[in-house]
Amino acid sequence: xxxxxxxxxxxxxxxxxxxxxxxxxxxxxxxxxxxxxxxxxxxxxxxxxxxxxxxxxxxxxxxxxxxxxxxxxxxxxxxxxxxxxxxxxxxxxxxxxxxxxxxxxxxxxxxxxxxxxxxxxxxxxxxxxxxxxxxxxxxxxxxxxxxxxxxxxxxxxxxxxxxxxxxxxxxxxxxxxxxxxxxxxxxxxxxxxxxxxx
Ligand code: URA
Numbered sequence: 001x002x003x004x005x006x007x008x009x010x011x012x013x014x015x016x017x018x019x020x021x022x023x024x025x026x027x028x029x030x031x032x033x034x035x036x037x038x039x040x041x042x043x044x045x046x047x048x049x050x051x052x053x054x055x056x057x058x059x060x061x062x063x064x065x066x067x068x069x070x071x072x073x074x075x076x077x078x079x080x081x082x083x084x085x086x087x088x089x090x091x092x093x094x095x096x097x098x099x100x101x102x103x104x105x106x107x108x109x110x111x112x113x114x115x116x117x118x119x120x121x122x123x124x125x126x127x128x129x130x131x132x133x134x135x136x137x138x139x140x141x142x143x144x145x146x147x148x149x150x151x152x153x154x155x156x157x158x159x160x161x162x163x164x165x166x167x168x169x170x171x172x173x174x175x176x177x178x179x180x181x182x183x184x185x186x187x188x189x190x191x192x193x194x195x196x197x198x
Contacts, residue, residue, distance in 0.1 A: 003036035003114055010110045014087070020103035022088035022096075027052045032083025032111050039187060041117040042066075042082040043108070043127040045162060046096045052089035057082050062164035066123075069163070069180045081115055083108065085127050101130055109151055116153040118190050121183070124162030131157060142179035144186045156190050158183070 001009070011031040018029070030047035033056055050060035058066055067077060086096040086104050108130075112120065122128040125137040131149060132140070137159050145157040160179050166172040 006114050007032075007036050007111065010107070010114060014107040014110075018087065018104060018107055020086065020088055020100050022046075022086065022090055022100055025091050026088035028055045029087045030055055030057050030084065030089070031087060032081055033057055033077075034081035035078055036081065036115055038079065038081040038115060039118045039191075040080050040121060040183070041112060041115055041119075042080060042121045042123055044082065044084045044123040045126040046084050046086035046093075046100075047089040048093055048164075049089070057084055061167060062162070065163040065167050069177065072177070073181060073184050081111075081117070083111055085130050096126060101126070105130070113151065113153055118154050118194060119156045119158060119183075119187055120152070120154060122157065122159045124160075124165065128159040132159070135159070137161065141175065142182060144182075144189070154190075156186075158186060 015029055023029075026047070030051045044058060044062075047057060048060050048062070050063075051057055057063070070076060070080065085108060086100050087107060088100075088104075090096050090100070122131070128135060128137055128140075132145070132147070141159050141161055143158070145159070146155050147157065148155045158179075161172050161176045163176065166176040
């Protein structure tokens with residue numbers, strides 16, 4: 001089965017099997033979207049209002065800012081894959097609870113195993129803390145992280161500030177843009193290392 005079909009079947013399975021309590025209040029699930037063969041997967045927090053309405057991740061203000069940043073490094077949404085740690089909108093866009101992240105975790109891990117990206121980029125601390133429990137985003141943002149995590153297709157991770165948090169905060173916005181622009185260089189480095197491993 002090719003990756004796109006496999007992803008469709010993973011999403012279909014979790015639409016019914018996911019035990020997340022947010023199902024009760026959200027309009028619909030918001031699965032990941034983009035290129036199933038992407039070298040980079042971005043992981044956000046949870047769907048917001050626009051995403052809950054449309055069933056597509058990052059289509060609101062944060063998504064527009066993300067598209068701009070992708071453009072700044074010569075990439076388009078079709079080049080990447082984007083998903084969230086939590087697949088249902090939390091009421092009033094509150095932070096997702098640990099049990100909601102846990103309930104959606106196997107869904108996320110199956111997506112990642114299927115796509116097998118070379119680099120996983122966290123958008124915000126909720127995505128980062130799922131994989132790096134004790135780290136602080138204010139300290140590790142913009143640094144290429146290498147850690148072997150069981151079940152993960154790549155040991156390479158990058159934590160960025162969340163575009164929604166940075167959108168209206170001048171200095172955080174500058175930092176996010178600077179960190180984002182490092183992505184092509186990091187990807188080249190990773191590809192070089194993957195080649196050496198063969
Ligand atoms: N913020 C997120 O973290 N995810 C989305 O899909 C939209 C906004």
